[in-house]
Amino acid sequence: MDDWEDRADGQAGASSSQQQRPGMLRLNPSAPTFSFNPGASTFAPSWAPPPTNSGAAPAAAAPEPSYGQPAEPARPAAFVLSDEERRSLQAAAASSSNTEVEKATAAMADVHMADAAPARVKPLAEAASAPAQSAPAAAKGPPTAAAAPPASSGAAPAPMDEDEEDDEADHAAREAELRRINEELSKADDREHLNIVFIGHVDAGKSTTGGQILYLTGGVDERTIQKYEKEAKDKNRESWYMAYIMDTNEEERAKGKTVEVGRAHFATDKKRYTILDAPGHKNYVPNMIAGAAQADVGVLVIAARKGEFETGFERGGQTREHAQLARTLGVAKLIVAVNKMDDPSIIQEGGKWSQERYNEIVAGLTPFLKSCGYNPKKDIIFLPMSGLLGHNLSDPVPKNICCWWKGGTLFSELDGIQPLERDPLAPFRMSVIDKYKDMGTIVMGKSEAGIVRKGDRLYVMPNKVPVTVSAVYRDDVEVAAARGGENLRLRLAGVDEDEVAGGFVLCSRSKPVPCVTYFDTQLQILDLLEHKAIFTAGYKAVLHIHSLVEECEITKLLVQIDPKTRERNKAKFVKSGAVVIARIAVEKPICVEQFDVVPQLGRFTLRDEGRTIAIGKVIKLPKTLKAGD
Ligand code: GTP
Ligand code: MG
Numbered sequence: 001m002d003d004w005e006d007r008a009d010g011q012a013g014a015s016s017s018q019q020q021r022p023g024m025l026r027l028n029p030s031a032p033t034f035s036f037n038p039g040a041s042t043f044a045p046s047w048a049p050p051p052t053n054s055g056a057a058p059a060a061a062a063p064e065p066s067y068g069q070p071a072e073p074a075r076p077a078a079f080v081l082s083d084e085e086r087r088s089l090q091a092a093a094a095s096s097s098n099t100e101v102e103k104a105t106a107a108m109a110d111v112h113m114a115d116a117a118p119a120r121v122k123p124l125a126e127a128a129s130a131p132a133q134s135a136p137a138a139a140k141g142p143p144t145a146a147a148a149p150p151a152s153s154g155a156a157p158a159p160m161d162e163d164e165e166d167d168e169a170d171h172a173a174r175e176a177e178l179r180r181i182n183e184e185l186s187k188a189d190d191r192e193h194l195n196i197v198f199i200g201h202v203d204a205g206k207s208t209t210g211g212q213i214l215y216l217t218g219g220v221d222e223r224t225i226q227k228y229e230k231e232a233k234d235k236n237r238e239s240w241y242m243a244y245i246m247d248t249n250e251e252e253r254a255k256g257k258t259v260e261v262g263r264a265h266f267a268t269d270k271k272r273y274t275i276l277d278a279p280g281h282k283n284y285v286p287n288m289i290a291g292a293a294q295a296d297v298g299v300l301v302i303a304a305r306k307g308e309f310e311t312g313f314e315r316g317g318q319t320r321e322h323a324q325l326a327r328t329l330g331v332a333k334l335i336v337a338v339n340k341m342d343d344p345s346i347i348q349e350g351g352k353w354s355q356e357r358y359n360e361i362v363a364g365l366t367p368f369l370k371s372c373g374y375n376p377k378k379d380i381i382f383l384p385m386s387g388l389l390g391h392n393l394s395d396p397v398p399k400n401i402c403c404w405w406k407g408g409t410l411f412s413e414l415d416g417i418q419p420l421e422r423d424p425l426a427p428f429r430m431s432v433i434d435k436y437k438d439m440g441t442i443v444m445g446k447s448e449a450g451i452v453r454k455g456d457r458l459y460v461m462p463n464k465v466p467v468t469v470s471a472v473y474r475d476d477v478e479v480a481a482a483r484g485g486e487n488l489r490l491r492l493a494g495v496d497e498d499e500v501a502g503g504f505v506l507c508s509r510s511k512p513v514p515c516v517t518y519f520d521t522q523l524q525i526l527d528l529l530e531h532k533a534i535f536t537a538g539y540k541a542v543l544h545i546h547s548l549v550e551e552c553e554i555t556k557l558l559v560q561i562d563p564k565t566r567e568r569n570k571a572k573f574v575k576s577g578a579v580v581i582a583r584i585a586v587e588k589p590i591c592v593e594q595f596d597v598v599p600q601l602g603r604f605t606l607r608d609e610g611r612t613i614a615i616g617k618v619i620k621l622p623k624t625l626k627a628g629d
Pocket of ligand 2: 206207208243247257258277278279280
């Protein structure tokens, strides 16, 4: 037997007494935040925090938070690496290869953690009713107060107090109330919200496509585009002007590479979207992980240009790593956008798109994506496009350019994605990505489960600080209530800004999120480092789970699973490609959930020296540790 229960008891006290957790961010102080991109709001007004109708100052009015990048206060740095870390990442990345990854992933097919991703995760419709306009118009202009119901109106009645001592009657009343709110939210606007992450190899055209989408949906005006054209030309990067819409900092523009995950909103008359534009460069995989961890759907951008698809897809290329990571991180659906179909290296006579090249890429990628756990029939949609020219994004590609494409556009495919389900009655969970001060403490994050309303009384975990929600901003518009799957900012009363950190979780008081210092996990070992080729108890790595980055140690290797026979055998050590059940411990309590309860808070990656060495899901938490203690 093991010491599961004993240790659980021991840590309960430690958890409750814990206050600020200086150790948590020791490795990488800025790491747990992903890059929200407020600097971009000048170009895409819909990102700008709007005026509110509550009289409370909106987020926009707040001084920009300090994220340790004084030179660029408008752009909070995410996973900003120290020079030392960056150097070690670069060295590790240079030697990176995915040799075992594909084999291991194939072997994992039966036990792949993502296979168990419940289909009940669903972002439901919004509380605020952005006017139901046609796609091009919907994203124009900043969201206005008129688009959001006042905090006291409609969807959100006076919140019901919720406490751990609540009895059954209290719970029943609250459930009835939540059902009613949920219905009202649906009536207000049944457009669901989707977080899409753009992933893929460096230079595939992710930022260009993101920028083009904003342009097409009215988020960027002609003059701004002209300004970027000039700026890009001055930097000898003429063709990057569309990417400048998403790549807002100097370093990104000068190098033509996204570093931090950019974020933007757009809407069609069917859905509201948040774009998360991940960096493709291998040095910034931690940022990509942070972006993908919040996504419902991935757009894997592939450059069809001659040689580019091949480079991205070869071992060590980010097409492979991103697709695998995205699957692990819960991105259940993938749109594979075969981009740069207009490129001179592959274009045919008369400027026609090459069906041959398209088919070659689809045929090359399909078996690999299948090995990642995607079902080619149900989970993957391929389409050709040109992000730069805006072809096959919102409107079908003109027939004189491509007569053979009979499928949909990027927008129509996104609109057609089956809604994921989220249980409105589930206890509220929001992992904190970032925080700052503005008439109270504002925390940013994605709500993963349950409904939150203005006035709700929650805990900030793991410190168990009781707080009251004094305002809810969804996509920066103040709303009365919001459901799971939304990007939120919550203004909190009762907590100091420095009592909250990235990786903390806001949760319901009656059913707080579990806080643990160890948990059992099913791990798929990918490519171990050459000089650390043995995975065994004592292995130390960096755990990336929801918005948390924490040093961890494998304290026990429990069993190895044979992926074919599912046979379980004791193992003292394993090598690349193995599938194991192991126990992972961290120094101080962290908030996690079992994968089968809240998958978004129960799946993770282990990284070491800048390389992803394992992907995993939390399968068991210490039983006797009462959630929230
Ligand atoms: P990272 O952020 O560094 O990973 O790159 P990215 O995927 O965001 O690529 P980005 O949008 O910065 O574009 C890279 C280069 O590809 C730029 O020169 C773009 O103009 C070019 N590009 C992007 N999309 C297209 C396209 O549809 N056609 C052509 N011909 N070029 C494109
Ligand atoms: Mg980019």
